[in-house]
């Protein structure tokens with residue numbers, strides 16, 4: 178094991194040491210002077226800042242985590258599992274641009290996968306997360322897929338000391354093209370060149386390098402799996418366009434069916450917008466093709482699962498593991514037969530917007546499952562908070578550090594949903610509801626996920642949901658053009674604890690009244706309350722009165738659900754007795 182580093186590179190080491198570090202960086206192709214104009218000098222890391230590792234898959238649906246036991250154990254059991262992690266615009270490039278900027282697509286402007294509306298060239302690369310982390314003194318490295326339409330001639334984007342980026346065509350498991358610190362590197366079909374393994378080899382080498390030991394680092398790893406691609410190795414069961422598993426994993430899931438969840442080939446689509454009403458079920462040859470792709474998708478994830486274990490092991494062997502935050506996430510979810518959709522993303526349904534997500538690291542709860550709604554807009558603000566850096570753009574998300582320390586809490590989040598494609602939409606996801614408006618047709622969908630988690634029956638026309646629909650439409654309108662803190666609308670509620678309830682006299686009576694006040698108090702639909710960890714009988718939103726032994730000051734926690742389905746916890750201690 179290497180001795181602990183994390184000293185201030187610029188402050189506590191003499192100039193000679195700094196020059197040596199620069200030389201080492203230049204030698205590996207990164208570092209000052211290696212990149213031309215605009216590169217931040219690599220100096221001035223302040224002490225004790227953790228490393229940050231981001232591991233990203235491509236088009237991975239939540240349920241496929243079932244084939245990734247190492248990832249669940251090493252990241253999930255050792256950290257927090259987010260069951261409600263969403264991407265606002267469930268499409269590769271817009272979502273990846275959000276991870277890089279902390280901004281929604283309507284603010285970063287990358288609204289599709291290809292130029293002119295999207296793709297690599299659409300993003301302003303001068304102000305992104307790696308640039309900010311460099312400015313904060315982090316050593317930055319990227320391996321694997323970056324943004325769609327990144328071409329071999331695009332060189333190294335700003336912000337990266339070490340760069341091993343996969344160029345188009347980027348959904349390749351074999352015969353891939355990498356830009357390796359400016360040099361072009363092509364791979365063939367040798368098993369040793371399987372892209373998932375190769376990307377991990379390079380990432381592990383970086384973790385073991387002297388420069389990674391010299392400063393806090395940001396390591397970004399983008400795997401192709403389980404995205405569809407092109408299959409090169411003949412004689413396997415994956416179709417030409419199937420994702421290509423590592424040869425050692427071929428056939429592992431032969432015979433496995435796409436899960437027949439209740440919304441698979443949804444029977445009654447009369448509640449759905451016209452484009453789904455006009456869609457036939459996935460059957461026959463199409464279903465066989467989708468099934469084959471499903472099996473091959475799962476098989477490609479086995480190499481990712483091994484890679485996660487290799488990266489965790491490399492961090493442990495370098496003595497860095499306990500000092501490193503590891504984030505695992507996908508750029509979007511994936512639909513395969515649900516609601517009759519043949520495959521893909523960019524729809525506002527759960528399978529498309531929900532992504533697998535784990536975080537482990539210093540101060541992160543271990544083995545917890547968070548209910549809190551979080552989004553891809555939160556990654557950049559979280560990493561900037563860890564690095565104690567500064568984002569140069571307004572951040573539409575927020576740091577997850579509080580949620581990572583207290584995953585049992587919910588804070589009233591509403592996640593904006595948007596797509597600017599011809600079949601686009603805008604909407605919002607709250608704890609209870611999913612709401613979307615189709616841009617082209619004005620068709621509305623509203624799902625009560627508590628009663629209908631598979632989104633089988635849109636209740637947009639149900640009079641019982643009229644108030645909810647109006648509140649969600651208003652929320653959507655606000656979020657559709659929000660920027661920065663406006664995107665983090667929270668219920669305006671306050672917890673009021675009064676030890677002298679009306680008519681109750683003084684403290685000697687031993688009771689406390691619990692009430693919610695604030696501008697949104699009239700919007701509260703359900704309340705649950707606990708005092709000293711004990712659940713109080715349900716109340717209809719009015720004040721609760723609970724017994725409190727004289728002299729004790731238990732904590733009161735109230736979980737309130739609003740008409741729009743946002744869920745928020747409010748907490749406080751019962752005040753002291755007032756004299757008199």
Ligand SMILES: [Ca+2]
Nearest residue numbers: 235236269508
């Ligand atoms: Ca994707």
Ligand SMILES: [Ca+2]
Nearest residue numbers: 445446633634
């Ligand atoms: Ca239906």
